[in-house]
Amino acid sequence: MAKPSASEAPKREPLAGVLLGGPRRSLEKLGSQTIRVVSELGEMVSLLLFAMLWLVRPPYRLRNHLAMMEFVGVGSLFIVVLTGTFTGMVFAAQSMYAFGLFGADALVGPTVTLALTRELAPVLTGLMVTGRAGSAVATELGTMRVSEQIDALKTMAVNPVQYLVAPRVLAGIVMVPILTVVFTVVGVLGAYLVTVVWGGQASGTFIEQTRYYVDAYDILSGVIKGAVFGMLIFLIACYKGYNAAGGAKGVGQATTQAVVVASITIFVVDYLLTIMLLL
Amino acid sequence: MGRLESEMPRQRPEEKDVAGHPRAADKGSSDVIISIRDLHKSFGGHEVLKGVNLDVEVGSTVVILGVSGSGKSVLMKHVIGLLRPDSGDVFVDGRSLSRTDEHGLQEVRRGFGMVFQTAALFDSMSVYGNVSFPLREHFRKMPESEIRERVSEKLAILGLSGHEDKFPGELSGGMRKRVGLARAVIMEPKIVLYDEPTTGLDPITTDDVDNMIMQAREALQVTSVVISHDIRSAFKVATKLAVLYDGRIVAEGQPEEIANHPHPHVRKFVGTHFHGS
Ligand SMILES: Nc1ncnc2c1ncn2[C@@H]1O[C@H](COP(=O)(O)OP(=O)(O)OP(=O)(O)O)[C@@H](O)[C@H]1O
Ligand SMILES: [Mg+2]
Numbered sequence: 001m002a003k004p005s006a007s008e009a010p011k012r013e014p015l016a017g018v019l020l021g022g023p024r025r026s027l028e029k030l031g032s033q034t035i036r037v038v039s040e041l042g043e044m045v046s047l048l049l050f051a052m053l054w055l056v057r058p059p060y061r062l063r064n065h066l067a068m069m070e071f072v073g074v075g076s077l078f079i080v081v082l083t084g085t086f087t088g089m090v091f092a093a094q095s096m097y098a099f100g101l102f103g104a105d106a107l108v109g110p111t112v113t114l115a116l117t118r119e120l121a122p123v124l125t126g127l128m129v130t131g132r133a134g135s136a137v138a139t140e141l142g143t144m145r146v147s148e149q150i151d152a153l154k155t156m157a158v159n160p161v162q163y164l165v166a167p168r169v170l171a172g173i174v175m176v177p178i179l180t181v182v183f184t185v186v187g188v189l190g191a192y193l194v195t196v197v198w199g200g201q202a203s204g205t206f207i208e209q210t211r212y213y214v215d216a217y218d219i220l221s222g223v224i225k226g227a228v229f230g231m232l233i234f235l236i237a238c239y240k241g242y243n244a245a246g247g248a249k250g251v252g253q254a255t256t257q258a259v260v261v262a263s264i265t266i267f268v269v270d271y272l273l274t275i276m277l278l279l
Numbered sequence: 280m281g282r283l284e285s286e287m288p289r290q291r292p293e294e295k296d297v298a299g300h301p302r303a304a305d306k307g308s309s310d311v312i313i314s315i316r317d318l319h320k321s322f323g324g325h326e327v328l329k330g331v332n333l334d335v336e337v338g339s340t341v342v343i344l345g346v347s348g349s350g351k352s353v354l355m356k357h358v359i360g361l362l363r364p365d366s367g368d369v370f371v372d373g374r375s376l377s378r379t380d381e382h383g384l385q386e387v388r389r390g391f392g393m394v395f396q397t398a399a400l401f402d403s404m405s406v407y408g409n410v411s412f413p414l415r416e417h418f419r420k421m422p423e424s425e426i427r428e429r430v431s432e433k434l435a436i437l438g439l440s441g442h443e444d445k446f447p448g449e450l451s452g453g454m455r456k457r458v459g460l461a462r463a464v465i466m467e468p469k470i471v472l473y474d475e476p477t478t479g480l481d482p483i484t485t486d487d488v489d490n491m492i493m494q495a496r497e498a499l500q501v502t503s504v505v506i507s508h509d510i511r512s513a514f515k516v517a518t519k520l521a522v523l524y525d526g527r528i529v530a531e532g533q534p535e536e537i538a539n540h541p542h543p544h545v546r547k548f549v550g551t552h553f554h555g556s
Contacts, residue, residue, distance in 0.1 A: 143402075147402075
């Protein structure tokens with residue numbers, strides 16, 4: 001390798017600059033990033049409000065809504081069933097081992113069911129839907145943005161927030177809770193399979209213990225989380241896609257950001273909701 | 280970031296009153312339907328439009344000429360409210376677009392059709408789906424048979440019969456452009472904006488498109504604004520030509536006036552056609 005010439009060598013900053021400029025610059029950077037995040041947050045909230053506003057205004061595109069619900073709900077059903085079953089099975093196997101250490105095998109059913117309905121089902125369903133449908137929505141809207149299809153909609157006197165964003169956010173709010181319930185149900189069936197059918201626990205024990213410890217509120221809290229996650233996933237995906245810029249690369253970035261931001265948001269909001277729902 | 284702002288109402292108090300801008304009277308007997316006044320637009324420090332003034336009379340066909348990158352598409356997007364000016368204004372039927380919010384713009388756009396330079400077809404829909412889209416959106420009770428009839432008629436004019444079920448990805452560039460044309464005129468709007476409708480088309484299809492524009496004017500008094508690089512068809516369809524250069528309209532007038540215009544850039548631009556033959 002060639003030695004760096006003198007002109008390429010990094011210039012030394014004066015000591016005061018090193019001491020003051022560095023921190024100041026990183027502070028400035030932090031500041032501008034904070035401003036960006038806050039303003040994006042504001043824009044997302046207003047996008048949500050506009051989408052909801054346009055949802056209740058005519059024209060009502062029923063077919064559009066059904067198509068989106070099918071895309072989000074039916075389209076994600078298979079992976080939700082698959083991941084739900086295995087989550088329930090793995091969790092049951094681990095619980096059987098752990099509870100077996102102190103002879104509390106009877107609690108495997110309620111433990112798995114409570115964990116599924118309150119936490120695992122909404123969070124994992126949210127993540128699966130983000131990966132499958134959220135990314136697709138960000139890519140679709142991003143492509144429509146950079147290829148001027150959103151502008152074309154506007155020139156045809158069609159409101160793109162009403163036509164594109166509203167049905168996607170609504171589909172998330174409606175379908176993700178349903179998928180969450182599906183996840184819970186197949187998860188419990190998976191746990192039943194491992195505990196009762198393969199593990200030899202009495203069927204009555206599993207069912208009675210589960211019914212004793214799990215009530216409607218546990219199911220409801222999972223459903224509420226599912227609805228909130230569903231709304232957030234598609235709001236973020238639509239926002240990122242809608243604001244994509246700069247060709248194929250920009251669309252790729254929008255999709256990546258949508259998936260990353262939505263996934264992180266699910267974890268953070270899950271904690272907040274858990275606290276609120278426990279109150 | 281920031282795209283969303285165009286969906287929200289925005290006030291521009293500094294603009295002149297609607298009544299205060301010159302209309303109709305100073306342009307002889309013809310009515311002005313689109314009036315562009317001192318339009319300025321920059322993108323990140325790069326000033327693209329530096330004060331554009333242009334009037335479009337009802338029932339006329341105005342062709343805008345200019346080299347690539349001179350800001351023709353940007354200008355056209357201001358006319359339909361897709362871009363907001365930094366200063367200046369566009370009046371459509373006397374209504375100031377910069378003082379109109381997104382909801383109001385939606386109303387204004389009902390009278391418009393626009394052909395995008397890039398066609399901008401919905402790639403999730405077939406040719407039929409694309410062309411019928413405005414009809415479905417705005418005439419919700421129109422029977423399918425009538426939609427089909429109207430779409431077939433437009434597709435036939437543009438030589439696209441038999442391609443109804445293809446998707447944009449399966450079409451050639453010129454076909455896509457023609458589908459975009461069909462979609463823009465399917466509602467039979469009173470104003471049609473064409474951003475390079477014939478670029479990339481063969482001479483025969485170009486003639487068909489030119490004839491379509493002229494027929495719309497003669498039969499239905501449609502007002503057209505056309506961006507074109509094709510000098511021959513520009514002079515054929517235009518009732519008025521305007522040359523955009525360095526962010527301004529440097530020449531404006533009847534085809535003969537432009538053909539003999541003294542401005543050096545205009546001479547250079549149209550010279551290849553007139554003085555070469
Ligand atoms: N959204 C945008 N962001 C930044 N710059 C833009 C944007 N749109 C247009 N420009 C710039 O404005 C200038 C004019 O672009 P425009 O598309 O209007 O050119 P044009 O006259 O239509 O050219 P052509 O004949 O090649 O289509 C170009 O320099 C372009 O880089
Ligand atoms: Mg252009």
